Amino acid sequence: MIGGGISGVFIAYELLNRGVRDITIVDSSYPGCGATFRNMGCFRSSFTSVEHVILMKKSIEEWIKLSRKLGFKLKQNGYLWVARRDETVETFKKLASFHNQYGVPSRVLEPSEVKSVEPKLNINIISGAMFDPTAGRMDILEVFTKLYLELRKRGVKFLNYTKAEKLISDSEKIRSVKTSRGILEADVFIVAAAEGSREILSSIGVRLPIDPMPRHPIVTEPYSEVIKPALIIDWDTPGSPHITQTEHGSLILARDIADSPGLPLNSHRFDAFHLVIKPLYELLPFLSLVNIERYWMGYYDMTPDHHPIYGPVEPYSNLYVATGFSGHGMMMAPATGIIIADWVLEGKPRISIANNLTLTRFKEGKLVKELAVVG
Numbered sequence: 001m002i003g004g005g006i007s008g009v010f011i012a013y014e015l016l017n018r019g020v021r022d023i024t025i026v027d028s029s030y031p032g033c034g035a036t037f038r039n040m041g042c043f044r045s046s047f048t049s050v051e052h053v054i055l056m057k058k059s060i061e062e063w064i065k066l067s068r069k070l071g072f073k074l075k076q077n078g079y080l081w082v083a084r085r086d087e088t089v090e091t092f093k094k095l096a097s098f099h100n101q102y103g104v105p106s107r108v109l110e111p112s113e114v115k116s117v118e119p120k121l122n123i124n125i126i127s128g129a130m131f132d133p134t135a136g137r138m139d140i141l142e143v144f145t146k147l148y149l150e151l152r153k154r155g156v157k158f159l160n161y162t163k164a165e166k167l168i169s170d171s172e173k174i175r176s177v178k179t180s181r182g183i184l185e186a187d188v189f190i191v192a193a194a195e196g197s198r199e200i201l202s203s204i205g206v207r208l209p210i211d212p213m214p215r216h217p218i219v220t221e222p223y224s225e226v227i228k229p230a231l232i233i234d235w236d237t238p239g240s241p242h243i244t245q246t247e248h249g250s251l252i253l254a255r256d257i258a259d260s261p262g263l264p265l266n267s268h269r270f271d272a273f274h275l276v277i278k279p280l281y282e283l284l285p286f287l288s289l290v291n292i293e294r295y296w297m298g299y300y301d302m303t304p305d306h307h308p309i310y311g312p313v314e315p316y317s318n319l320y321v322a323t324g325f326s327g328h329g330m331m332m333a334p335a336t337g338i339i340i341a342d343w344v345l346e347g348k349p350r351i352s353i354a355n356n357l358t359l360t361r362f363k364e365g366k367l368v369k370e371l372a373v374v375g
């Protein structure tokens, strides 16, 4: 396994549960250090594409089971999608009915009803909202640590600070991977290295359409519980500003702002503060009293259609990829584990809609667009 983020770890967990032994996870840094430890910990199945809805619904079921098994906290307090315009309420009505068809109980709320979901919201500037009660959040550090320790206990080897530099192949199979610490041989190779996957696959002439797009979450001091839903999203403001509150009380605020792909993770865009906070402050005026404590950057590994790239890499019979999660890879990780383990062990995924998400879709022009790209 190349890449020790939540995707690599979950695929390894699924393979382990199905009897595969002798799994090694290679990471150029340390497990979790990529987008995994930089994410906001939120999950939902209220998306705009059938693929996302089905994969996330399955993932949420698996997350709930796993939280009981490994003993981590998981809260289903819902996502609140806020509309500032009447037309958006109409869009929410269509979207909620689409979700309902797939068993996701999203519903549209009048401004007065929104108060019961989030009492602090300024309902004078909104036209309505959509609420998905099955969405929620987890503490990603707790979740990842418990999974990592479980894998260690069950014999998975982690090779940290070991960069995969080049895949070595013949015409049918990958034979080995050249790493910064020597050559490793294996029967099966899985690349789950987020944007790093691009460089690895380019070593065998395979092009992955992924761009590392910077995100700039802003973190406040801890407060007692002030934000009731897992995430509040200002859908009508460009870049969909959003806010969550962590288990230890900090608020995290973020927005998609215009930026260059691959901007180094230590390039501080302090203008992000104003861009992120202003619209959220309009919705939640109490934010004027809140102190910012810190800020971090992380990448969304974005594909052109905002869906992951899953499955076999042709023409090699023992090479698989799971990358390009476009901001949703933490919540999708259980489905990722099942899908890739199925492909490796059974030759096809039992969640058949994953067949739409292979690398070949880009060559064939069969893109599957997801519009709701927010944590």
Ligand SMILES: Cc1cc2nc3c(=O)[nH]c(=O)nc-3n(C[C@H](O)[C@H](O)[C@H](O)COP(=O)(O)OP(=O)(O)OC[C@H]3O[C@@H](n4cnc5c(N)ncnc54)[C@H](O)[C@@H]3O)c2cc1C
Residues within 6 Å of the ligand: 002, 003, 004, 005, 006, 007, 008, 026, 027, 028, 029, 030, 031, 032, 033, 034, 035, 036, 037, 038, 039, 040, 041, 042, 043, 162, 163, 164, 165, 192, 193, 194, 195, 196, 197, 200, 215, 216, 217, 254, 297, 298, 299, 300, 301, 322, 323, 325, 326, 327, 328, 329, 330, 331, 332, 375
């Ligand atoms: C600010 C922010 C907020 C987010 N919020 C959410 C959210 O609320 N919910 C959600 O579901 N998702 C969210 N995401 C997205 C989510 O974090 C990612 O989709 C997910 O973590 C991807 O996991 P991964 O394992 O595929 O990649 P990563 O966690 O990036 O792991 C890839 C690993 O590969 C390693 N690697 C790279 N190149 C090589 C190489 N050549 N050799 C060996 N190892 C290599 C890296 O060191 C890294 O550890 C957010 C992301 C960001 C940045």
